[in-house]
Amino acid sequence: MTNLGDGEPVPSASIDAGDDWQRAGLDPRRARRVLALVSIGFFITALDFTIVNVAFRPIEDDFGPAAASLLPWTLSGYSIAFAAGLLTAGRMADAFGRKRAFLLGNLVFTVASLLCGLAPNAELLVAGRVVQALGGALIVPTATALVLPEYPVERRTHVFGIATAMGSIAAGTGPVVGGVLTTQVGWRWVFLINLPIGLVTAIVGARLLRESRDPHAARRPDLLGALLAVGSVGLLVLAIVEGEHWGWSSAPTALVAMTAGVLGVVFVARCRRVPDPVLDITLFRLRYVSSANAVNVLWSMGFYAMYFTNVGWLQEAWGYSAQQSGFAYAAGPVSATAASLLLAGRLRRFGAVRIVVGATLLVAISNLAFMAVSDERHRYLQLFLPLTLLLGLAIGSVIPILSGAANGYLPANRFAMGSAIYTTGRQVGAALGIAIVSVLQVRDPGIPGLHHSYWYVAGVMVAAATVMATTYRTPTHDQMRAAGATR
Secondary structure: OOOOOOOOEOOHHHHHOOOHHHHHOOOHHHHHHHHHHHHHHHHHHHHHHHHHHHHHHHHHHHHOHHHOOOOOHHHHHHHHHHHHHHHHHHHHHHHHOHHHHHHHHHHHHHHHHHHHHHOOOHHHHHHHHHHHHHHHHHHHHHHHHHHHHHOOHHHHHHHHHHHHHHHHHHHHHHHHHHHHHHHHOOOOHHHHOHHHHHHHHHHHHHHHOOOOOOOOOOOOOOHHHHHHHHHHHHHHHHHHHHHHHHOOOOHHHHHHHHHHHHHHHHHHHHHHHOOOOOOOHHHHHOHHHHHHHHHHHHHHHHHHHHHHHHHHHHHHHOOOOHHHHHHHHOHHHHHHHHHHHHHHHHHHHHOHHHHHHHHHHHHHHHHHHHHHHOOOOOOHHHHHHHHHHHHHHHHHHHHHHHHHHHHOOOOHHHHHHHHHHHHHHHHHHHHHHHHHHHHHHHHOOOHHHHHHHHHHHHHHHHHHHHHHHHHOOOOEHHHHHHHOOOO
């Protein structure tokens, strides 16, 4: 196993001196091509979280009232399967090859999109969405593991900036594209649009990408550990997603949550015992990994809850349709994209802690501003748009820097695992945050519930900033050397 031991903090001059590309022996033109390719993977998986929402009502109209109780699983089933598959997908990619896993994930995602687009009933549509999610779970960590080794460690934040930009573009265009496709050619094209994208990715990826794997990974991975990982994460997200429907104090919710907890404890114990675990527990001994991942969970609990609340404001208080909400919210992802691209190359100047803490506190303040002015008077241009643009700048500043802080300094044989850990934390945090504000808004419908939600988001963002400021530590000299930052 690669030595990740602690040492003295590396001086900033030692990583700034000289030409980064020459010193690392890397080709910037090839790196940009690889980044462009895997960015497609980041884009389509992020797009699929948002584009389907707009098509939900037409799908329900097509399949009829009998499918109404099953169709919400086109959304929740995707989230659960995606979160459950990440850790196992990351380790399988390490063992059997990241290029192979990326292309397989792309194939699974594309074929599943075809199945969704042709589904004759709700049951097959939900099944297709679950398979789609498993393909996405293979794409995300392997995309990170394929592109990061192409970049010097000093420039890896740029990779996360591009990935964040792709996610922001997908978030902004998903509802718009979904609305246009659903209105003009039918809801099935919300899924079928993935086919040409997947085909191009497969052809270019087969030629461009280099195969790599963890030389220390066993060719027969820990299957029991993989099952425990899938079961514990999947059941945890299931309990969160369905808790409101089942009842938070009901027997089904308690049973599923307790089972998830037991499987999680057994999973961690197994990872401590077996020689080649699904999850390398020793990664959490690194302060920059444990701190950034803890902040990521808190941040996700606030960010996704905020998005849910703002869309609720537009639709409930101002009477916007789903498509109008998508257009109204599109300005935020645009400013987030700009911030991601501008700040990604300036980490060394400002530092991860300053950027994340400052921008996270700005999100908290913005939510308090939303709360102070949210009412039923329509003031989009005067109020909602400026605050959304400001939030976009803050969000686009935090996400790539925080991703880089957690994963950018890991050695190459831990990139897929690190990305899987981070993305799993984001999915769990998102499910928790949305569940919490859903309860707040059900208990106090209308403006009071929105106010409680904004208080919650502001509070959890302050907590995230506090954890980052008090616990994050710059990678040490030994950790930087293991990541290839020093020679």
